[in-house]
Amino acid sequence: MPGTLDKTITVAVAGNPNSGKTTIFNSLTGAHQHVGNYPGVTIEWKEGTVTRGDWSLKLFDLPGTYSLTAFSDEELVARDFLLNHKPDVVIDVVDASNLERNLFLTTELLEIGLPVVVVLNMADVARDRGLRIDTNLLARRLGVPVVSTVGNRGRGMDELIAMVTKVAIHGVSLPGPVDLCRKSSPAPQFLTRLEEGSGKVQVDYGELVEPYLARICALLPAEDASRWRAVKLLEQDPKVLEEINDPEVRREVSRIAEEFAAADPDQTPDTILAAKRYETIHALCDGTLSQVKENGPTISDRVDRWTMHPVWGVPIFLVLMYAAFTMTFGLGNPIMDLIDRGFTALGGFIDGFWPAGSASPLRSLLVDGIIGGVGGVLVFLPNIVLLFLAIAILEGTGYMARAAFVMDRFMSKVGLHGKSFIPLLIGFGCTVPAIMATRTLESRRDRLITIMVLPLMSCGARLPIYALMIPAFFPAKWHGPVLWIIYVTGIVLALVGARLLRATLFKGDNTPFVMELPPYRMPTVRSLLMQMWTRAKLYLRKAGTVILGAAIIMWFLTFYPKPPADYVVPAGFDKTTIAADTHFGELKDPVQIQSAELSYSIAGRVGRALEKVLKPVGFDWRVGTALVGALPAKELFVAQMGIVFAVGQADETSEVLRTRLRERYSPLVGFCIMLFTLISTPCIATFAITRQETGSLKWAVAQNLGLTTLAWIVAFLVYHGGLLLGLGGA
Ligand code: GDP
Ligand code: MG
Numbered sequence: 238m239p240g241t242l243d244k245t246i247t248v249a250v251a252g253n254p255n256s257g258k259t260t261i262f263n264s265l266t267g268a269h270q271h272v273g274n275y276p277g278v279t280i281e282w283k284e285g286t287v288t289r290g291d292w293s294l295k296l297f298d299l300p301g302t303y304s305l306t307a308f309s310d311e312e313l314v315a316r317d318f319l320l321n322h323k324p325d326v327v328i329d330v331v332d333a334s335n336l337e338r339n340l341f342l343t344t345e346l347l348e349i350g351l352p353v354v355v356v357l358n359m360a361d362v363a364r365d366r367g368l369r370i371d372t373n374l375l376a377r378r379l380g381v382p383v384v385s386t387v388g389n390r391g392r393g394m395d396e397l398i399a400m401v402t403k404v405a406i407h408g409v410s411l412p413g414p415v416d417l418c419r420k421s422s423p424a425p426q427f428l429t430r431l432e433e434g435s436g437k438v439q440v441d442y443g444e445l446v447e448p449y450l451a452r453i454c455a456l457l458p459a460e461d462a463s464r465w466r467a468v469k470l471l472e473q474d475p476k477v478l479e480e481i482n483d484p485e486v487r488r489e490v491s492r493i494a495e496e497f498a499a500a501d502p503d504q505t506p507d508t509i510l511a512a513k514r515y516e517t518i519h520a521l522c523d524g525t526l527s528q529v530k531e532n533g534p535t536i537s538d539r540v541d542r543w544t545m546h547p548v549w550g551v552p553i554f555l556v557l558m559y560a561a562f563t564m565t566f567g568l569g570n571p572i573m574d575l576i577d578r579g580f581t582a583l584g585g586f587i588d589g590f591w592p593a594g595s596a597s598p599l600r601s602l603l604v605d606g607i608i609g610g611v612g613g614v615l616v617f618l619p620n621i622v623l624l625f626l627a628i629a630i631l632e633g634t635g636y637m638a639r640a641a642f643v644m645d646r647f648m649s650k651v652g653l654h655g656k657s658f659i660p661l662l663i664g665f666g667c668t669v670p671a672i673m674a675t676r677t678l679e680s681r682r683d684r685l686i687t688i689m690v691l692p693l694m695s696c697g698a699r700l701p702i703y704a705l706m707i708p709a710f711f712p713a714k715w716h717g718p719v720l721w722i723i724y725v726t727g728i729v730l731a732l733v734g735a736r737l738l739r740a741t742l743f744k745g746d747n748t749p750f751v752m753e754l755p756p757y758r759m760p761t762v763r764s765l766l767m768q769m770w771t772r773a774k775l776y777l778r779k780a781g782t783v784i785l786g787a788a789i790i791m792w793f794l795t796f797y798p799k800p801p802a803d804y805v806v807p808a809g810f811d812k813t814t815i816a817a818d819t820h821f822g823e824l825k826d827p828v829q830i831q832s833a834e835l836s837y838s839i840a841g842r843v844g845r846a847l848e849k850v851l852k853p854v855g856f857d858w859r860v861g862t863a864l865v866g867a868l869p870a871k872e873l874f875v876a877q878m879g880i881v882f883a884v885g886q887a888d889e890t891s892e893v894l895r896t897r898l899r900e901r902y903s904p905l906v907g908f909c910i911m912l913f914t915l916i917s918t919p920c921i922a923t924f925a926i927t928r929q930e931t932g933s934l935k936w937a938v939a940q941n942l943g944l945t946t947l948a949w950i951v952a953f954l955v956y957h958g959g960l961l962l963g964l965g966g967a
Pocket of ligand 1: 253254358359389390760
C-alpha cells in the first residue's frame with residue numbers, strides 16, 4: 238500500500254496545456270510552492286504540499302501535454318516523471334469543454350497502469366457551451382473516479398483531495414459496480430474488455446494490431462507500463478526503444494515494429510494507433526457527453542474574426558506589441574532612473590569613507606566593481622518585470638496564441654516557428670528573458686534554432702555602445718540610418734542564420750503549427766502578480782550570482798597586478814598622454830596612472846594578446862580589452878573604453894572619449910566595432926541562460942564560438958570591402 242509508512246502521498250498533476258492544472262495546483266497547495274529544476278531536463282515544474290489529517294500530499298504540477306509521445310521537451314518531462322517517479326496518484330486534469338481531445342492523454346495514462354483520478358475541470362465553460370457530461374457513467378466506463386471542478390473558483394477542491402487520498406490509501410475505488418450498459422445504449426464490444434480486478438478501460442487496437450502488441454509484450458519484462466510500452470514501440474518511439482537494456486530484445490522488437498509498419502504501407506503506425514485510440518474515446522463519450530443546447534458563435538469567435546483576420550491580423554498585432562513595449566519603457570524608465578540614482582548615491586556614500594582619489598582596492602572593488610557592475614544590471618529590473626507583465630496579460634487573455642498563429646506564415650519561410658516570433662521580439666529588450674520565453678516552443682529543434690540566433694536581435698544593453706560610437710564617427714543626419722542599419726543587420730543575420738541552421742544542423746520537417754486557440758479569458762490578478770514576482774526573483778538571483786561574480790572577476794582583472802615603479806608602458810600602448818620611456822613611478826596624473834596600470838593588468842595584457850586576432854578587422858588592443866571587459870554585460874563596453882582611453886568616468890566625458898575615438902579610428906573601423914559588438918560573444922548572462930535552458934554546456938559554447946566567428950567574418954568583410962571601396966582605414 239503506497240505511503241503507509243511515512244504517510245506521504247506523491248501526486249502528479251497531469252493534463253493538456255491550458256486545462257487548468259496550475260490553477261488547480263495553486264488552489265490546492267495555496268502559497269506553499271517552489272519552482273524545482275530537474276537535472277538534464279530544463280523545463281520547470283512546481284512542487285507543493287497539502288496536508289489532510291495525518292496525510293501529506295506532495296503535488297507536482299507537470300508541464301502540459303497532449304500525449305505521452307516524445308515530441309517536445311515538456312512532454313518528455315511529464316512522461317519521465319510519470320514513468321520513473323511512479324506517483325501514488327495522478328490527477329488528470331481534463332478540460333470538460335473539450336472532452337474527447339483531452340481523453341486521449343487519459344487513455345494513455347490508464348494504459349501505463351497509473352492510479353488516475355480524472356478531474357473534469359472547466360465544468361462552468363462546458364455548461365455554458367451547452368454540454369452535459371454524465372460523470373458517473375464516465376467514471377464507470379473509465380474505471381476510475383471522476384470529479385467535476387471549476388478550478389479558478391476553487392469549486393470541487395475538497396472533493397478532489399478526498400478522492401485522491403482515498404485512491405492512494407485504498408486503491409482505485411469505483412462509485413458502484415462496473416455496469417457499462419445501465420444508463421445508455423449498450424457499450425460497444427471492446428469497452429467490455431476490462432482488465433481483471435482493476436476495472437480499467439483499455440483501448441482495443443483491433444485484429445490487425447493486437448497480435449503485434451502481444452508479441453512485443455511477450456518480449457518485455459512484465460510490469461505495469463508494458464502494454465503502453467508495447468504501443469509506443471509499435472509507433473517506433475526512439476526513447477522507449479532506447480530504454481530496453483537487452484540488445485537482443487531491442488533488435489527483435491524493432492523487427493516486429495518494422496513488420497507492423499510494412500503491414501499497412503498506406504498509413505504510418507502512429508496514425509493507425511491514434512485512430513484506434515480515438516475510436517475508443519468516441520465509444521467512451523457516446524452517451525456520456527451530450528449537447529443539450531446549440532450555441533451560436535461565442536464572443537471569442539467574434540473577436541477572432543478581427544485578430545486573426547488575414548489583412549488586419551498583422552497591424553493589430555503590431556499595435557498591441559507597440560503598446561506593450563511603450564508600457565515597458567514608458568513606465569519602466571522613471572523607476573529605472575530612481576534605481577540608478579539610488580546606486581549612484583550608494584556609491585557616493587561608500588566612496589565617502591575614503592579620502593578623495595584614494596587608491597584603496599577595497600574602495601575600488603565596492604564602488605567600481607560591485608556597485609558599478611551589479612547596479613548597472615539591476616537598473617533594468619523594472620523593464621524586465623513590466624515587459625513580462627505585458628506578456629503575461631497578452632498570454633493570459635489568450636491573445637498570444639493568435640499572434641503566433643498570424644505570424645507563423647512569415648516565420649516558416651525562414652525555417653523558424655511561428656511561436657519563435659515573441660521571443661525574437663523580446664530579444665530587442667534583453668536576450669535573457671527572450672531565451673526563457675522560447676519555452677513555449679514544443680519542438681526542441683525549433684527551440685534550439687531560436688536560442689542560437691536570438692543574441693543577434695540587438696538588445697538594449699548594446700544601445701549605449703551605439704549611442705557612444707555613432708555620434709563619434711557620423712554626421713548628425715546619418716545617426717538614425719546607421720542605427721537602423723545595425724539593427725537590420727542583426728535581424729537579417731538572425732533570419733539567414735536560422736535558415737542555415739535549419740538546412741544543416743537541425744534538419745527535419747517543420748513542426749506543423751498546431752496550437753490550440755484558447756477562448757479569451759480575463760487573467761486573474763493573482764496569476765499576473767505571481768508571474769511578475771517569478772521573473773523578478775529569477776532576475777535578482779542572476780544579478781546576485783552570475784553578474785556579481787563576473788563583476789568581481791572583471792574588476793580584479795583590470796586592477797591587478799600592479800606595476801612596479803620602474804615599469805614602462807610598452808610600445809604600441811597609449812603614448813598619446815604618456816610620454817615615451819616614462820617610468821610608472823613618475824606618473825602624477827590619476828588618469829595616466831590608471832592607463833599605465835591597465836596596460837600592466839591582466840585585462841590589458843589579454844587585450845594586447847587579442848590584438849593579433851583583431852588586427853585583420855581593424856581593431857587594436859584597446860578594443861580587445863574593452864570587448865573582454867564587456868563580457869559580463871555589453872553595457873560595460875562603454876565603461877571599458879573609457880578606462881582604456883583613460884578618460885575617467887565615461888558617462889561624464891563621452892565627448893572627450895568620442896574625440897579620442899575619432900583621432901584613432903576611421904568611421905569604417907567605428908562601424909566595424911559596432912557590428913562586432915552586435916554579433917560577437919553574447920554576455921555571460923546569455924551564456925548562462927543558454928546553458929540552463931538547453932540543458933547542456935555544448936550549445937552555450939557553440940553559440941559563443943559560432944557568433945564570435947561570424948562577427949569576425951562579417952567585420953573582416955565589411956572592413957576590407959570598405960578599404961577596397963576607398964572608405965579609409967585606421
Ligand atoms: P494549465 O496550462 O493547465 O496549467 O492551465 P492554467 O491553470 O494556467 O489555466 C488556464 C486558464 O484557464 C487560466 O486563465 C485559468 O484562470 C482558467 N481556468 C482554470 N480553471 C478554470 C475553470 O474551471 N473555469 C474557467 N472558466 N476557467 C478556468
Ligand atoms: Mg500550467
